[in-house]
Amino acid sequence: MSIKKEITIYDLAKELNYSPSTISRALNDHKSISKKTVQRIKNAAEEMGYRPNTLAAGLRNNKSKTIGISISRINRPFMSSLISGIEEAARNAGYNVIISQSDDKYKNELSNTKALYDSRISGLIVSLSMETSDYKHFNQFIDQGIPVVFVDRVPASLNSYKVVIDNYSAGYSATKHLIEQGCKRIAHFAGAQHRNVYEERKKGYVDALKEHGLPVEKELIKYFKTLSFEEGRKTTAKLMALPNPPDGIFSANDTAAVSAIIYAKSMGIKVPEDLAIIGFNDDPISSIVDPALSTVSHPAAKMGEISAKRILEHSRANYDKTISEVTILNTELIIRDSSNRAKALLKSKKSRQPKT
Amino acid sequence: MSIKKEITIYDLAKELNYSPSTISRALNDHKSISKKTVQRIKNAAEEMGYRPNTLAAGLRNNKSKTIGISISRINRPFMSSLISGIEEAARNAGYNVIISQSDDKYKNELSNTKALYDSRISGLIVSLSMETSDYKHFNQFIDQGIPVVFVDRVPASLNSYKVVIDNYSAGYSATKHLIEQGCKRIAHFAGAQHRNVYEERKKGYVDALKEHGLPVEKELIKYFKTLSFEEGRKTTAKLMALPNPPDGIFSANDTAAVSAIIYAKSMGIKVPEDLAIIGFNDDPISSIVDPALSTVSHPAAKMGEISAKRILEHSRANYDKTISEVTILNTELIIRDSSNRAKALLKSKKSRQPKT
């Protein structure tokens, strides 16, 4: 009802007989103000209910305490966890987080980053859209000394902060695991190869086959557009209709892997006995599908947290240029039933025993 | 590298021999500037690469073109879809979205809304934390004429914008569906009863039982703290160990419902024949679990979109007070295998036929 007047540093200045400059400095812990004065001022600020006007500060500094995010879509498990991690770290440091979705379109990523730039963000965290192959739109940030952190889907060339997992090793381990389960013909559901994550996962797959003396067959490597459920279903159908179908699948994501499990079950193909399957991401669906999907877990929230911290550090240190620094996080191979042939064998023996 | 000077309305004014006032008005389509001039100015602005400084405008207006969100956690299917819808609508209107997570703690919701208030948001979209029972922290917004939209989890009392689904009817329909499937003893996984959504779902359940001549038994209504997987598992175990166990479950969310399915399967209890189960939300896991979970679908993204639009309208209309306006969206009952006894019966007959 009654519109309360917001109190400003001028009000504090008048009240305490200091100049606004001193108030400002005291509130920001500037060293040239004595500890005593700082305390006095902070106490008064607290008492009088002073609240900093971030817009004014932002205008003056040409920078707002805000971290911008550009991602494909929020409503995917990996992305929402990533954001969750970013938000938590940012808020603890008094930063806001503003998000924008590209929907995997280059055009949207372009306009979103422009809008974020106009919002005078302190830093940008990006997971590239599927379509992006030109990175000029990030130069405006880098040129201005605004840190850009690429996370997960990163550009190969650009010098900047990067937070990633070791996709190559993860792909290698996942494939090796299938080989150890006795698979001889392992198919791969590959994502768009210009995105580092999918390219590297595939490389890991290829090298694992080679190093274990298995042939790399083109007909077993399927390139997906979106790694969607529907795409996975169709691809699995094609693969299993081959004269010599695969006995294992390493999918670059869980959605497609789950669709393969479900398709296989519907066709009476036994998972993992006839077809061992492993996915990537450890989405919630992977532990719900039956048999539960083996997968590679991705520390999404942690990646978000680290990305945010890179920006906070950069801002604190007041670097004038973006520094090139790559952080590589560990993944974890999670073995569930969809690839665990030993366990499946044991179970089928047990279930046959009562009959004998 | 070269720090380009941002051009301002002053630069435009100098270039075109107008005053900054005119430039500002022209860019905002103020009526007192002639169409010709507006065009000239807009063209020049485009050409010279002018970009509005939202911070300066925000400072002057004491309001930034930003929508604040306060929710429990981002990384849940419903919430991420909600945000996705908000973000899309907001961005189309040139608004930014800043999010904050309460983690279902009242304390966090309090400090987050304070921070959002300090950010001079144009409007706030809230889905209440589980703990919240005091709504004073929203008064600062309402008193200032800043619109507050409550979505999904809304307060019963406060006069404000609300965007909800008809939880009562949904709960009633879900329960009625189980009754129609022949269930006689239907259990309910209920959420915290001070949150409208859970209270209303339960009411729908109770009334459906009553109106169909079934007794409402206290031992079959289980109150959950978080409706988590683990909680669901334990609760299902207890229920099924009763001397007279239930033959149906209506769960207030999918997570708990899925845990019930998985527990039942592990115990050899047939779903839906021995135990028909229906959930709420239509999370991705519900169509992946086997048998697939019947559930109530929640138009999450749409709710986000509408919430955002309420704020945009309010801002455009320049209302000085928050208006009380409730939007109720339709839900959809999605029948899958976990409650479809007719289909299950048919299947079991078919699978027996070959033998005869």
Add this chain to the structure above:
DNA sequence: ATAGCTAACGAAATCGTTTTCGTAAACATA
């Protein structure tokens, strides 16, 4: 012709902080 009106624009204050130069006092040094 004069008052009254409208259309189209301008001057300058304003929003609340920050920061660049200062200055003044107190103290140390040669």
Add this chain to the structure above:
DNA sequence: TATGTTTACGAAAACGATTTCGTTAGCTAT
């Protein structure tokens, strides 16, 4: 004593857009 050096603070100009009052010119009605 004269000269630096800190320490602790202040004046005032930014930051860029908006908006409250204007003003001026041209038109209409009487």
